[in-house]
Amino acid sequence: MIIVVRPGATEEQVNEILEQLEMHGLTAHISEGTERLIIGVIGDKSRLSADSLEVLPAVEKLVPIMESYKLASKAFRPEGTSFDIKNVTLGGKELVIMAGPCAVESEEQVESVAAKLRACGAKFLRGGAYKPRSSPYAFQGLEKEGLQILRRVADRHDLLVTSEITSENDIEYAADYLDMIQIGARNAQNFRLLSAVGKSGIPVLLKRGIAETIDEWLGSAEYIMSEGNYKIALCERGIRTFETATRSTLDISAVPVLKGKTHLPVIVDPSHAAGKAQYVAPLSLAAIAAGADGLIIEVHPNPKAALSDAAQQLTPEAFKTLTDEIRAMSVILGRTYPE
Amino acid sequence: MIIVVRPGATEEQVNEILEQLEMHGLTAHISEGTERLIIGVIGDKSRLSADSLEVLPAVEKLVPIMESYKLASKAFRPEGTSFDIKNVTLGGKELVIMAGPCAVESEEQVESVAAKLRACGAKFLRGGAYKPRSSPYAFQGLEKEGLQILRRVADRHDLLVTSEITSENDIEYAADYLDMIQIGARNAQNFRLLSAVGKSGIPVLLKRGIAETIDEWLGSAEYIMSEGNYKIALCERGIRTFETATRSTLDISAVPVLKGKTHLPVIVDPSHAAGKAQYVAPLSLAAIAAGADGLIIEVHPNPKAALSDAAQQLTPEAFKTLTDEIRAMSVILGRTYPE
Amino acid sequence: MIIVVRPGATEEQVNEILEQLEMHGLTAHISEGTERLIIGVIGDKSRLSADSLEVLPAVEKLVPIMESYKLASKAFRPEGTSFDIKNVTLGGKELVIMAGPCAVESEEQVESVAAKLRACGAKFLRGGAYKPRSSPYAFQGLEKEGLQILRRVADRHDLLVTSEITSENDIEYAADYLDMIQIGARNAQNFRLLSAVGKSGIPVLLKRGIAETIDEWLGSAEYIMSEGNYKIALCERGIRTFETATRSTLDISAVPVLKGKTHLPVIVDPSHAAGKAQYVAPLSLAAIAAGADGLIIEVHPNPKAALSDAAQQLTPEAFKTLTDEIRAMSVILGRTYPE
């Protein structure tokens, strides 16, 4: 950390800073510039709150040098992380697609689309069982029954299961049905849930909060990793901006930025970002072109009859066309995609 | 809801819309404009997902006419809500101030500031026991012990207690110590927690999510109210924008906007919005001038030694000066503030 | 336009609305819903300000049905626009790349990179002559001399020239040197400049304002088109959001959104959006994959010695690698790119 001293600070005020540092076992390295006095702080800063320095009258500003996450940082595993869930590798050369309806509505609904997803190369079946909806009067999901449906259908079609969990109280139960837990955007900084998921050891698809910076997002990953669970994939799903033409603004730059800052695999969710089916294919191709390790896409056997987010779900036919394009593109990018 | 039909839609495609409406027991009211066909939808729309219309090829856009919340809307109680917690009224003529340290650090710390807060007219003692921190390595709060400290100190000084709860599992326990539960910005759309707080019947201070629109915020309030708990005050604490000079951007306009949209009392938190003590007083006065029913302010006996967010905490002396100005201002605005 | 009437409005207040409409030669189409009275407005609304309705006490809200632009809308030319500048077609099957240094520094500098750009398939030479810099003390560009350098170098290498103009007073002069005028993000709503560029008839590369919605951007295009100049390409260059990991947030979704809303060609500028050279290649590929008609990329013979925005400029070698990938990808997407 670097401390920029306010011009005009008295010697006594500067000493106050130095005492604070000494009190916490830190070394000060003073450097006099043309217009400002700068103090470099050396040592383990984890026990000193930046705020208790910021409040001192001589402090103009504090400049952090290190990120606040360690396990999630690129430096921790410069070669990148890839991990297996059963027979599927996340973060490897092969692109991984997760697909399925927005919400699980019935076993028939999920069954009717599963074989088609598998045939297009999807490796994960997705579907909402616990649906966080902004109105308490909207369809809230089939809950436990939804997870059971996903598991049964997935097992019949050699697919893995991923679905969102919204409470620490559901994790134990969920472990019986899920191969990968999704943490949704609204719970991206629900640290109690993150810690609980970390303790569970179940692989996690960690969505970005709607207004979470990339550094905060990696801080959320660190919560899970600090409990010993390193099987995390990060999922970019759009951020909130002033633009309303799409539901969220897909931050496509997050893909290369994450590739530089962390070793964790990166998945993109074009369906929630766009909010409209017609934008899902171009955004999916863009995500792969930008370097994503996979996609999570909403596909519904009959979007017009869907109970939630119909507008953003692809038909199985549109999904087939898209995966064919992804397969062709993977070659150019040095990746592979299942035949 | 109003449906704008895409120019060039075929009669068959328009009929598809009409069939969807009929299937859900809704009446269509067709109106032909110069350049667009418009369909007004009449009836109970709660069982028809907007998305299952949006996906139809003839639909250009859907325009909602009604808000998705009812109990939280101004129309539900046009005269406004005021409610009592013990001997304190929220939403009445008297301005209510909640004050205390950012984090509860020890009984001595809280005790040393409580009498001063009370003497300045504060009615609630606040202090973080469960601290949601963006790094897992930062101080996470004293948890249960923190709540017990707050209760003991508050009882000695005729203060009420408000503190944040971050998990549905802590509510039962919390009820023994708290007069008002805070839901923090990061849990503003943790719907499981909102429902649980709703069922508890304990009064709630509902902070706005960092990227929550005012309508979504009222949707969060609706979650609590739909469980029968109407004792809610809304707390504006700043939103995330591109500006970094303050930690968040205090949305001062939210105060008059809420006064028009809802009957619930409005509290402002200038400390978290600003992130710096020097901005707390001007923002507090601005909030009162804009029509807020109260404030929640961080005051620490010795900000320099604070374990978290030192930079944004007022000294007891600065708090005294501020409350004197608030008292003077309350007269001009037709409000009162305790002597 | 649709008028939603406030619940509880008196008959007299509703009549006030109807009179306003009649006074402006508009027809009202009244429709009574379960909870709201709705008035559809039919006729030419261009002479009635929405505001003079919004101010009436019976008006709860106004819902515009039509966009405020006409010439820029997809409906005006559903088949899409492609136009020629000399021997180059914008908006056709072939992808068009514009490349060159951020700022024109000297004839040697531009000359040393031009042949390489041409060999990689670039059709336009770009380079800043008038540099809008946020500090008055930063390098402001070579101005007129910069344009002359661009022209001379481009002519030697069979390239076209595009560069930014920042004042209506420079247009006449610029016409002698430029094949396409760039309007920069900071002047995206400088309507005087837009009108002047429209009158000039010179093709325009219209960058999106840093906080301009897509609809406002098309409104800016409409300013130019309403003067009779239809040779416009829209350039997405990133928007301002809360995320600071990249200089701006590239709104990749804008590409498919624009393809649905307008007939104008779409170009993407990954260099300004990213602000860092290492992100330019992945974002370029993403833009092409999303359906862009071309790119504008910063390439500098020696980025380390550049006078402005060195960090975001590619080396000629990196540009060669990128264009080879773009060529390969164009085939999959049904586009072409020069050998």
Added chain:
Amino acid sequence: MIIVVRPGATEEQVNEILEQLEMHGLTAHISEGTERLIIGVIGDKSRLSADSLEVLPAVEKLVPIMESYKLASKAFRPEGTSFDIKNVTLGGKELVIMAGPCAVESEEQVESVAAKLRACGAKFLRGGAYKPRSSPYAFQGLEKEGLQILRRVADRHDLLVTSEITSENDIEYAADYLDMIQIGARNAQNFRLLSAVGKSGIPVLLKRGIAETIDEWLGSAEYIMSEGNYKIALCERGIRTFETATRSTLDISAVPVLKGKTHLPVIVDPSHAAGKAQYVAPLSLAAIAAGADGLIIEVHPNPKAALSDAAQQLTPEAFKTLTDEIRAMSVILGRTYPE
């Protein structure tokens, strides 16, 4: 400036940094931390572009220590600036209110409201003559005739005149009619216009750009000041965020932030920020409470008949009530307001 060296950088790469610094006459001050090497840069950095360092492989990040503006900084005039325009002082103890219709529509319209404004203590008459509108088909203002009307009416009522200028070509003409030039939000970074206004020497009301940070805004002020014109007041008028309940989000914190960063007077425009008349009074009081030196408010003799932005204009009666409250509040805040 401080350079953080990437971990793992070779000695050769670090030397490359040191050579760049030496080449530009700068001194390096090296400091070895526990986990990073830090280089402090001492000397006049104005000739070295940060970018030409950022591009070097050994540079992890650059941390600016100084702001890029000097004349606009608080340090330049710690005591604050107040300046006179005729008999009115901006930035003094007395609060200054500028008021008038959004757009000048006719001499009768302006005349009918001017005496009332003066009687309520307003010192400036405002009104749009050149109206930047997002659609080319909307009313664009009376232009020169509008300025003449403002001048004649103001002179009859002992008022000063302020109005927006949108092109450097109108400044010479404007000087005959205006006491203070407004630079609008859309031209906040039109640096050619800023320089021209700086050269003119006419006092300037510089509005904040809709997505301009406070530091960029002070950079815009620096453009004007660097031409020798120090008579600038800054006008906060709302920024663009995700919230759509108000037209812009009034950044009330900008008032105390500016008071800490600059010596220039601060004016607030609640009318454009809110976009609705009903929010103007609470936001005006909030602005004064937060420490603003004045307000610019839209008042129209008959808002229902206004040609532009009717919804946000106060009636003369509402303006009278508001200024009475401002007068009462000024006493508490140690300010004055004309009887």
